[in-house]
Amino acid sequence: MSTASTSLPSGPARAGTGPLLEVQDLRVRFRTGSGLVNAVNGVSYTVSEGETLAILGESGSGKSVSAQAIMGILDMPPAEITSGRIVFEGRDLLTVPAEEQRKVRGPGISMIFQDALSSLNPVYSVGFQIGEMFRAHRGMSRKDAKKRAVELMDRVRIPAAAQRVNDYPHQFSGGMRQRVMIAMAIALDPRVLIADEPTTALDVTVQAQVMDLLKDLQRDTGMGLVLITHDLGVVNEVADNVAVMYAGRIVERGTVDDVFSNPAHPYTEGLMSSIPQVEAKGGRLLPIGGQPPNLAHIPSGCPFHPRCPKRRIGADALPGRHCAEDVPPLRLVVPGREAACHYSEEVLGV
Amino acid sequence: MSEPTEEAATPLPEVAPGEVLLEVNDLKKHFPLTQGIVFKRTVGHVRAVDGVNLSLRRGETLGLVGESGCGKSTVSKLLVALEKPTSGEILYKGRDVAKMGGRALKQYRREVQIIFQDPYASLNPRMTVGDIVAEGWSVHADIAPRKGRLKRTQDLMERVGLNPDFVNRYPHQFSGGQRQRIGIARALALQPEIIVCDEPVSALDVSVQAQVVNLLEDLQDDFGLSYLFIAHDLSVVRHISDRVAVMYLGSVVEEGTDAQVYTAASHPYTQALLSSVPVHEPHLRGLKERILLQGDVPSPANPPSGCRFRTRCWKAQDICATEAPALIDRGQGHPSACHFAEARQVVPVESEG
Numbered sequence: 001m002s003t004a005s006t007s008l009p010s011g012p013a014r015a016g017t018g019p020l021l022e023v024q025d026l027r028v029r030f031r032t033g034s035g036l037v038n039a040v041n042g043v044s045y046t047v048s049e050g051e052t053l054a055i056l057g058e059s060g061s062g063k064s065v066s067a068q069a070i071m072g073i074l075d076m077p078p079a080e081i082t083s084g085r086i087v088f089e090g091r092d093l094l095t096v097p098a099e100e101q102r103k104v105r106g107p108g109i110s111m112i113f114q115d116a117l118s119s120l121n122p123v124y125s126v127g128f129q130i131g132e133m134f135r136a137h138r139g140m141s142r143k144d145a146k147k148r149a150v151e152l153m154d155r156v157r158i159p160a161a162a163q164r165v166n167d168y169p170h171q172f173s174g175g176m177r178q179r180v181m182i183a184m185a186i187a188l189d190p191r192v193l194i195a196d197e198p199t200t201a202l203d204v205t206v207q208a209q210v211m212d213l214l215k216d217l218q219r220d221t222g223m224g225l226v227l228i229t230h231d232l233g234v235v236n237e238v239a240d241n242v243a244v245m246y247a248g249r250i251v252e253r254g255t256v257d258d259v260f261s262n263p264a265h266p267y268t269e270g271l272m273s274s275i276p277q278v279e280a281k282g283g284r285l286l287p288i289g290g291q292p293p294n295l296a297h298i299p300s301g302c303p304f305h306p307r308c309p310k311r312r313i314g315a316d317a318l319p320g321r322h323c324a325e326d327v328p329p330l331r332l333v334v335p336g337r338e339a340a341c342h343y344s345e346e347v348l349g350v
Numbered sequence: 351m352s353e354p355t356e357e358a359a360t361p362l363p364e365v366a367p368g369e370v371l372l373e374v375n376d377l378k379k380h381f382p383l384t385q386g387i388v389f390k391r392t393v394g395h396v397r398a399v400d401g402v403n404l405s406l407r408r409g410e411t412l413g414l415v416g417e418s419g420c421g422k423s424t425v426s427k428l429l430v431a432l433e434k435p436t437s438g439e440i441l442y443k444g445r446d447v448a449k450m451g452g453r454a455l456k457q458y459r460r461e462v463q464i465i466f467q468d469p470y471a472s473l474n475p476r477m478t479v480g481d482i483v484a485e486g487w488s489v490h491a492d493i494a495p496r497k498g499r500l501k502r503t504q505d506l507m508e509r510v511g512l513n514p515d516f517v518n519r520y521p522h523q524f525s526g527g528q529r530q531r532i533g534i535a536r537a538l539a540l541q542p543e544i545i546v547c548d549e550p551v552s553a554l555d556v557s558v559q560a561q562v563v564n565l566l567e568d569l570q571d572d573f574g575l576s577y578l579f580i581a582h583d584l585s586v587v588r589h590i591s592d593r594v595a596v597m598y599l600g601s602v603v604e605e606g607t608d609a610q611v612y613t614a615a616s617h618p619y620t621q622a623l624l625s626s627v628p629v630h631e632p633h634l635r636g637l638k639e640r641i642l643l644q645g646d647v648p649s650p651a652n653p654p655s656g657c658r659f660r661t662r663c664w665k666a667q668d669i670c671a672t673e674a675p676a677l678i679d680r681g682q683g684h685p686s687a688c689h690f691a692e693a694r695q696v697v698p699v700e701s702e703g
Contacts, residue, residue, distance in 0.1 A: 058555040058556060058557060059555055159645075173646045173647075174418075175646060176646070203417035203418055203582065204417070204582070204584070204623060204626040204627055205417065205622055205623060205626045205642075205643045206417075206646070207626065208625075208626035208640070208642060209642060209643070212642065230555065230556060231628065232556070232630050233585075233627065233628025233629060233630050234628050236628060236629060236630055236631070236632060236635055237628040237629070237635055238628075256632060257632040260630065260631070260632045261631075261632050261633070270557060271556055271557060272630070274556060274557050274559070274560035275556055275559075275560070275585065275630060276560075276563070276585045276586055276588065276589030276590075277585055277588075277589075277629070277630060277631070278584050278585040278588055278612065278624065278627045278629065278697055279629055279631070279634060279697045279698055281588060281589065281608060281609070282589060284564065284567070285560040285563055285564055285589065286560070287557060287558070287559075287560030287561040287563075287564060288557040288560075289561075291525045291527060291528070291558065292525075292555060292557070292558075
């Protein structure tokens with residue numbers, strides 16, 4: 001918990017070196033048979049050295065698509081990035097040529113995925129796949145690369161690494177496979193690691209091991225960690241800052257402590273009250289009504305308004321703050337906290 | 351008792367609320383591991399379920415938690431007679447299911463229904479919602495007279511929170527949460543006594559999960575249903591269950607009321623499991639004891655001797671390798687299958703107010 005207790009509000013970097021990665025007004029849409037699907041609608045965030053930023057959202061909130069855009073692994077078409085900047089090491093990755101992008105991203109930003117089995121190649125040994133990093137980016141020989149692979153497998157605490165380096169992915173358990181993925185991701189000492197639901201497919205006891213490993217690696221290397229998840233518990237235990245996404249937008253942002261103890265957006269509030277807790281039996285759950293929106297037909301105004309218990313429409317609404325008509329911008333509500341709700345002050349109770 | 355007797359054909363008796371409805375004794379299911387293509391040799395067995403004891407009273411919810419591969423889903427399949435047990439017995443209303451025949455077995459199959467985890471794979475994409483919900487009535491025709499079936503289907507849809515006008519729609523036109531409601535309506539259609547819920551909310555989004563949990567609770571109150579609620583999410587299980595059983599590698603290691611298991615966990619595995627669950631409250635972060643287990647779950651094809659958990663247990667001693675601990679009360683007020691059971695508070699208690 002040492003990182004969490006020293007957390008700072010989002011924005012300025014704690015190390016004083018400026019953000020490592022900056023995403024500005026990113027918009028992604030997909031052309032599909034049933035029309036345009038607006039998956040990401042103007043998302044901005046920064047990741048600083050040593051910071052863990054959690055992107056919290058349900059399926060279809062655009063959290064993974066925005067990460068895939070950063071990594072340049074979106075299938076285009078059907079996807080297209082219609083606007084935005086992704087600034088890493090002073091360069092906008094969206095404007096540099098493809099070959100250059102690989103040189104920047106390869107060693108600088110890496111990503112791990114939810115499903116380790118389908119992310120690893122079944123016909124190559126794990127040692128070969130980890131070593132590929134060193135061969136492709138550092139021009140090492142096979143022998144040297146394998147040696148480095150064993151070191152990395154040790155570092156991610158895979159037991160008997162020297163014996164297992166020639167094993168294939170199917171010979172590893174789920175938790176061990178995720179460690180292999182992490183070994184590949186940290187091979188070139190990236191500045192930013194994006195973890196897309198890294199523990200969702202794992203059991204809780206293994207999840208705890210993997211999250212511990214990620215935190216230790218971050219402490220050793222000072223990398224920025226972007227943790228994409230739907231699990232509020234994981235966010236609470238691991239992240240410094242959190243950005244809550246809904247319908248392709250960030251609806252609330254702040255430190256985990258602030259956001260979780262007193263949400264400023266009704267959606268965050270709804271999420272908090274709809275989960276049962278392990279530490280208390282509790283009364284009846286208070287779910288959010290309705291279903292998450294269809295991204296091909298995002299509701300007008302605030303995308304959350306059809307499900308919002310605090311919406312104001314018609315005569316109730318203040319001028320220019322009509323929930324069904326006016327899109328609420330992500331604005332500073334109290335110091336260190338932004339929310340995209342016309343009535344955040346009421347939600348917060350300030 | 352080997353073949354269906356007169357008694358086996360008679361209908362099953364009524365059971366009063368609070369009485370034991372279903373009892374599972376030393377249930378085992380071993381799947382053979384074979385080698386060879388033409389002549390299949392059995393080279394071993396996967397002991398998916400290896401000596402499970404459970405009891406379910408009428409109107410209560412029994413939670414069954416465990417990690418993947420612990421056999422909890424196999425238990426659910428055994429209970430709804432989709433798999434035949436290798437040994438052990440399932441007593442329903444006092445009668446052994448394996449010895450039921452004819453009418454009694456048909457009645458058992460009607461009265462014990464199941465809801466599956468994956469609402470996408472468990473509904474036939476070529477059938478309309480109305481046909482899916484009403485399908486059971488083609489076997490159990492006495493439940494719903496042919497004439498009023500459409501009306502009854504629509505009533506059921508309304509009861510589970512679906513628009514009754516959508517009776518002619520297909521599953522792909524519904525969201526995940528709505529599909530899970532279709533599965534619930536299908537189970538309810540046959541007026542069951544017990545619904546086995548196999549990870550019913552695991553595939554759903556957080557905001558939708560609570561809607562389905564609340565629906566299950568309401569239905570239980572209205573129809574006096576009993577649930578066997580199988581899940582890996584300890585928070586959800588605590589919320590919905592009256593009693594909880596924790597499974598590890600094919601057997602139950604601890605059992606008790608939700609308060610006993612969650613605040614006075616006495617099996618090391620339960621303690622480790624609880625300590626791994628992330629808490630949602632910022633002020634409780636760090637208060638929780640962390641028990642990090644070493645290694646992975648052993649293969650159920652070759653389980654460790656004695657206590658199944660000893661290979662990962664920090665308390666393990668010589669006796670654990672030789673003698674399998676029985677699931678009995680060792681002074682904690684609830685049964686625990688550990689030679690060195692000791693109640694311990696792992697999860698911080700939320701202070702009231």
